[in-house]
Amino acid sequence: MSLRTVRGGLLALLLPLTACVSGPAYHLPENSIAASSRAARAFVSGQEAPFSHDAPPDRWWQLYGDPQLDAYVGEALAANTDLRAADANLRRASATVLEYRARGSVQADVDASGTLTHAGGYTQASAAPQSYALGFHLSYPLDLAGGIRRGIEAANADAEAVAAARDQVRVVVAAAVTRAYLQVCTSNHTLAATRQVLAIQRATLEATRRLAAGGRGTDFDASRAGAAVNRSAAGIPRLLAERQAALFELAALMGRLPADYPREAEACPQPPELEQALPVGDGWQLLQRRPDIRAAERRLAAATAMIGAETAGLYPQITLGASSGVAGTPAHLLSADGFGASIGPVLSWHWPNRRAAKTRIAVAGANADTVLASFDGIVLQALRQTETALSACTQELEREHSLAQARMDAARAAGQAQQLYRFGRIDFLDVLSAQATLADAESALATSRAQRIDRQLDLFLSLGGGWRAHDPAQRAEPER
Known part of the structure; x- marks a missing residue:
């Protein structure tokens, strides 16, 4: 039997083994x-009238119907x-994924050496004074146990987790921009309401001064x-500072x-309102949509996959190798006698420390x-955050309705x-008390409106x- 036949039979035996992959195949754990x-059920707190079971749109901020807000988020x-x-x-x-993939591809090495021998002492007199060698080597890991493939699988999953983390940053940025813009608009609306109450109080002050004159x-009333x-x-400077901070x-x-900062946002008279019931979807849609859940998965x-990569360390590492080169004295370096080549499987198996x-x-x-x-934990937190936000949004909306009615009564x-x-039916203190109640009602309503927007x-x-x-x-996601 020839050497070529032996090598061919060995390869035929080994190549089917490359389909084996060590370690557990990943799937979503049934006990998760x-x-x-x-x-995956509907949200407990999402059954109220302000919400719908439709899935939220990707560009949820467009539900406010404000082109300026859309431009800022973009x-x-x-x-x-x-x-x-x-x-x-x-x-x-x-790039890390590409590095792992490169480990399973053909590797090439080149080496060169030169030797200068001085005859004398114990050196054989027949030794050539000068000799050179130039070699070219190719190697390809068969990855019988699938360690490289598990490493690639792990690197791919890590890259997908990083992509999900990037998506989570997009979520946070879009929400932060919307919150800052709506805070500017809310501050302007609150400023207008405060100035309206202030105008009433100033008119009362002027009338009181005229009556005193x-x-x-009395001067006491004035x-x-x-x-x-x-x-x-005194409340106006604080509102102006809050608006400027938001800008x-x-x-x-x-x-x-x-x-x-965008000067045109300063003129926003009041925060835009949602043009429809707030779509919230259900638990299953939430699990598919939240980037932090996807990153954790x-x-x-x-x-x-890393379990499989470590399990592969129990098995031999077999590499197909090929090499060629020339060696000899300068006079025979490029002759047929100086050329050599070899090809065949190379078994590299450090006796495993099974305990390690x-x-x-x-x-x-x-x-x-x-x-x-x-x-x-992340799934539980996502469900808890959503249920809490739904409940808080519902309750704040009810509170705002009550405060709006209280403001009308005040x-x-x-x-x-x-x-x-004016007709002398009540004391001036009653007038001031009624106006103070109105000012408090305006402030409470503005605060509730701002909190309701925050809850949304x-x-x-x-x-x-x-x-x-x-x-x-927008920047596209890099290829993997």
């Missing part, structure tokens, strides 16, 4: 919370510094009216310097259990108090929408 049918998604860092992390993860009132005016006026925050999110896939290998496998398994526990009472005071944004954030890129101008 995400696999439970209870996690600019932020293209220029935000956190997103730029997330894109760089994704490129790095994609005509002998129908002082109390002046105190009410100053108390309301600076908006500029930073859009990748602008603070001095380049991909990390679990990577941890499972099994320890590494146990460590990888424990790590996978840790990642599974973290995955379950405004009616303040107007009636002024008329009754918390809900959108917990639902995890807004991470898909649809615009051609």
